[in-house]
Amino acid sequence: MAQVLEFKLPDLGEGLTEAEIVRWLVNVGDVVAIDQPVVEVETAKAMVEVPCPYGGVVTARFGEEGTELPVGAPLLTVAVGGTASSGTAVSGAAGASVASGASAGDAESSEYSGNVLVGYGTAGPAARRRRVRHESTAVAGGGGRTEAKAAAPAPARAPAPVPAPVDGPVPVISPLVRKLARDKGLDLREVRGSGPAGLILRADVESALAAAETAAARPAPVPAAAVPAVVAEGGERVPLRGVRGAVADKLSRSRTEIPDATCWVDADATELMAARAAMNAAGGPKISLLALLARICTHALARYPELNSTVDTAAREIVRLPSVHLGFAAQTPRGLVVPVVRDAGTRTAESLTEEFARLTESARQGTLTPGDLTGGTFTLNNYGVFGVDGSTPIINHPEAAMLGVGRIIPKPWVHEGELAVRKVVQLSLTFDHRVCDGGTAGGFLRYVADCVEHPAVLLRTL
Known part of the structure; x- marks a missing residue:
């Protein structure tokens, strides 16, 4: 059987x-x-x-x-x-x-x-x-909300009567459904659930709210002469849910909780670009620019660990984190995501290049796991790929800082006392002012800029 x-x-x-x-x-x-x-x-x-x-x-x-x-x-x-x-x-x-x-x-x-x-x-x-x-x-074939193959369409059902309030526990699983009803002042005992065993779903709550609003806002008939020739529509409504909703919640929380500040500096990236070209010309796997910037970030964080931290607001403590799990901003068809490279401080440039490529491809395909998107301690944001020079990014809560990198383009630059055309980039650091003051943030950013301008500076710490 x-x-x-x-x-x-x-x-x-x-x-x-x-x-x-x-x-x-x-x-x-x-x-x-x-x-x-x-x-x-x-x-x-x-x-x-x-x-x-x-x-x-x-x-x-x-x-x-x-x-x-x-x-x-x-x-x-x-x-x-x-x-x-x-x-x-x-x-x-x-x-x-x-x-x-x-x-x-x-x-x-x-x-x-x-x-x-x-x-x-x-x-x-x-x-x-x-x-x-x-x-x-x-099992009733095709019963409830199941999708079963049937020889003929099911007959139309009469509208269900409005249920009377019931005593006892309300059949709701999702805490978000409870919060939605609570925020809108809706009594869940008056909602009929369409889920299995009368389970109340988000759609049931939204339908009940819409019905209440329609009943309350039903206008009196208006003479045809009083209707304007053109009626302005309210515009397109796009639900904030899924990845877009999660990003909206995180950014709002960041701006609400974190007193952020931003500092920036222009740097001559000519030598860094030349060093990368020399590495790739030597053979072996190609090294990405993002990997070199990540190496610079991790070395800078070793010198300024205040920026690789988070704030425990309940305990009023700054928690300095032992490892650098580096997030990087990636734009996808589903919205902005921030995959995380684990233990970035212990990886080589080749390993970082490989991991960035893997996570970027997974982001484009929409196959990132929750583990790929959580646990970051510092974020590297290369917005130069969008053709812009600078930005004041919002910190990826609950992290304490984010380094932004603009486009690298030829610009007039004074080099060794002479005016020359050099490859210049703008670097910006947005930081949580609770974890450090401007001196620390400026020292971190200046060290990053020095490494961009003179990659040999990294040899001291290798």
Whole structure:
């Protein structure tokens, strides 16, 4: 007898509680293998593929592409065992049961791989497995919000009546849904949930708020003569969610919490560019300019560790960090992201070049993991690629500083007492004034500029 198991959106880690369905990778009726990616989701950290721990036939999917689901909400159901294991589709078969959140003990071990984490496979037997008892619910073909193949379209349903307030716990998983309702003064007991078992989703809260606003703002009829010929629209509204929403929250928090200041200086980068050309002409892997700037940054931070720190506002303490995990700003089709190079201070220029290339390509493909985007201690921002000279960047909270690098272009420059055309770059440092004063920030920036102008300065610390 086939058993229908329910696969829920797993805990995404990093404090994330929701994910948006970007693209389904399987359809109802498809046969899936253990740990096969079944859906691509976007969180506030990254876009990842979610593998399914069950092997069998997909009997239902929950949520259209573009739908935002809370952690713990059903993603799909899979029929395992019986005819399902041989590839026969099972949809609403008599006697089949749904095991909500079933564990390995609820299915044959060959059809379940263990708990699933976003972005990671689960192949291989689990070290320890628990048997969990769950209540079973009969499967109704195409029932609820499942996407099942049907011979005829479902009949239109009458509008649901407004529910009366209920006593007892409110079926809400996502803390963001609770916060949205609380901020708007909405009583969740008066909201009818459209999720499984009456679970209240963000869409339910937004619909209730929209209905309340429509009822409150319904205007009186206006004579046709009083309507102007041209009605101005409110403009396009773009939701702040996913990566864009996460960036907005972080930048707002940075400007709210961090008393930042910026200093800048022009530097003659002619010798640095010549040194890079000589390295690449000598053979071997090519060295990127970003890698050389990263080497300069890490050496400067070793001299000025105040800037490789964070502020514990609750304890009113500055925490100086032992390692440099260097973030770098990368513009992608999904928005600005800041991948992190771990232990940048211990890497060679070749290793840094390779890691920058790997993370940049992952950013463009949208395959960065949450681990690739967190844990940075200092950020290097090369905005010169956009053809601009200077900027006053916002610090990547909770870091204490960011070095900005403008474009490197030929400019008139006094070199060895003579006017010459040199390759000049503007460097800017935005820093948290709580961790240091202008003297420290200026010393750091001046050391960076000296290394750009005279790369041989680095030989003292190699």
